[in-house]
Amino acid sequence: MSERLIIVGAGQAAVQAVQSLRVDGFAGPITLIGDEAYGPYQRPPLSKAYLLGSFERERLFLKADGFYRESGCELRLNTKVTAIDRQTKTVTLDDGSSLPYDKLLLATGTRVRKLTCPGAQLPGVHYLRDIADVDGLQQEFLAGKRIAIVGGGYIGLEVAAVAAKRGLDVTVFEAMERLMARAVSRPMSDFFAAEHAKAGVTIKFKTGVEAIEGKAQVEGARAGGHLYPADIVLVGIGVVPNDELAKAAGLETNDGIVVDRHGMTADSSIFAAGDCTRHVGREGLSIRLESVQNAIDQAKHCALAMTGKAKIYSEVPWFWSDQYDLKLQIAGLARPTDTTIVRGDPATRKFSVFHLRDGVVAAVEAVNAAPDYMIGKKLVADGVRVAPERLADTAIPIKQIAG
Numbered sequence: 059m060s061e062r063l064i065i066v067g068a069g070q071a072a073v074q075a076v077q078s079l080r081v082d083g084f085a086g087p088i089t090l091i092g093d094e095a096y097g098p099y100q101r102p103p104l105s106k107a108y109l110l111g112s113f114e115r116e117r118l119f120l121k122a123d124g125f126y127r128e129s130g131c132e133l134r135l136n137t138k139v140t141a142i143d144r145q146t147k148t149v150t151l152d153d154g155s156s157l158p159y160d161k162l163l164l165a166t167g168t169r170v171r172k173l174t175c176p177g178a179q180l181p182g183v184h185y186l187r188d189i190a191d192v193d194g195l196q197q198e199f200l201a202g203k204r205i206a207i208v209g210g211g212y213i214g215l216e217v218a219a220v221a222a223k224r225g226l227d228v229t230v231f232e233a234m235e236r237l238m239a240r241a242v243s244r245p246m247s248d249f250f251a252a253e254h255a256k257a258g259v260t261i262k263f264k265t266g267v268e269a270i271e272g273k274a275q276v277e278g279a280r281a282g283g284h285l286y287p288a289d290i291v292l293v294g295i296g297v298v299p300n301d302e303l304a305k306a307a308g309l310e311t312n313d314g315i316v317v318d319r320h321g322m323t324a325d326s327s328i329f330a331a332g333d334c335t336r337h338v339g340r341e342g343l344s345i346r347l348e349s350v351q352n353a354i355d356q357a358k359h360c361a362l363a364m365t366g367k368a369k370i371y372s373e374v375p376w377f378w379s380d381q382y383d384l385k386l387q388i389a390g391l392a393r394p395t396d397t398t399i400v401r402g403d404p405a406t407r408k409f410s411v412f413h414l415r416d417g418v419v420a421a422v423e424a425v426n427a428a429p430d431y432m433i434g435k436k437l438v439a440d441g442v443r444v445a446p447e448r449l450a451d452t453a454i455p456i457k458q459i460a461g
């Protein structure tokens with residue numbers, strides 16, 4: 059008898075799981091249940107080209123409709139899974155009905171962290187997670203409008219870059235003393251701060267937003283004791299994993315659904331992949347990653363495990379961000395205690411920052427420097443030791459950097 063698989067959440071990890079399961083020989087029926095109105099789509103363009111208006115909606119979708127039919131996968135949209143019963147091996151849907159499973163894959167992603175200060179509910183306060191969010195924002199995202207962006211992380215800065223390009227007046231409020239502080243080194247933060255300033259973006263560091271002011275609509279953001287007039291507020295202060303279903307079903311959660319290095323929970327019938335999970339990474343630390351790479355690779359490993367070909371997940375994490383004409387690419391997970399070496403001159407807008415840990419390349423951040431990123435990623439994967447002076451010396455081609 060072939061097994062029945064239910065996938066909860068129709069996003070990046072889910073669609074990869076469907077594809078990989080069929081390649082790996084999973085023969086049973088697959089039901090993919092998603093609470094959005096759309097089939098699986100890519101989110102990265104939402105805060106980049108799609109918001110700018112240079113990327114058509116159709117291109118967001120990860121697969122054509124025919125893919126699901128041909129893969130023997132029933133796609134149920136606008137449907138939320140509200141409970142898992144591990145005894146009867148069923149899931150409950152928001153219409154009250156239930157569906158049986160033999161295997162269950164949780165790919166529920168994350169949701170945005172909400173602003174809680176006074177005025178946070180006012181019309182004109184926006185978030186950016188899904189297509190509907192961008193569509194809602196677009197109507198107000200017009201040249202001449204003043205936008206206050208709460209949070210100087212990837213999302214806030216990508217929106218700032220698009221807003222500046224589209225002629226909005228942009229102010230970013232960042233509680234820390236530098237941009238993208240959780241994700242990049244200080245030289246990289248400083249470089250991006252300078253680029254945003256050049257584009258006319260005002261950045262207020264060490265400034266938390268205390269209240270959103272306005273009567274029927276946003277009129278300003280109060281921060282650091284000042285009132286900054288604004289027509290729109292965009293909040294980018296991080297995300298929260300959708301792990302409540304798993305928790306309510308008695309599975310271990312800890313800011314994410316805890317899975318092993320095959321993507322399996324403590325219940326051997328239930329797997330999880332993508333942003334909603336917490337796993338032990340290749341460096342032996344417990345991590346929750348929010349990236350397309352992690353969603354894809356974890357889904358592939360779940361598929362392998364479900365088809366009896368389990369393989370340990372230990373890929374090098376990688377990320378990217380597009381701001382203006384700058385492509386930031388990162389491989390590996392840096393730590394504040396790493397030694398950082400800048401390769402190239404930031405003034406050329408093409409350089410990289412290598413992170414050494416005990417002399418070994420642990421991470422690389424590259425701007426408009428794809429070869430540094432690609433070679434750096436391999437050095438991280440192979441755990442290669444490189445002398446700091448060689449990394450800093452651009453006369454040595456990056457391909458020969460390992461000596």
Ligand SMILES: Cc1cc2nc3c(=O)[nH]c(=O)nc-3n(C[C@H](O)[C@H](O)[C@H](O)COP(=O)(O)OP(=O)(O)OC[C@H]3O[C@@H](n4cnc5c(N)ncnc54)[C@H](O)[C@@H]3O)c2cc1C
Nearest residue numbers: 067069070071093101102138139166167332333348349350
């Ligand atoms: C604006 C934006 C820009 C980004 N840019 C980048 C980037 O440049 N590079 C990068 O690597 N990553 C980027 N990311 C992150 C990347 O999109 C995510 O890491 C990736 O989508 C994770 O895939 P996932 O399958 O885990 O979750 P998702 O793709 O979020 O899919 C989860 C789905 O599950 C649904 N769901 C949740 N609970 C239920 C339920 N109970 N029942 C039914 N459905 C449910 C959700 O509504 C959602 O549709 C970006 C994200 C955003 C929002």
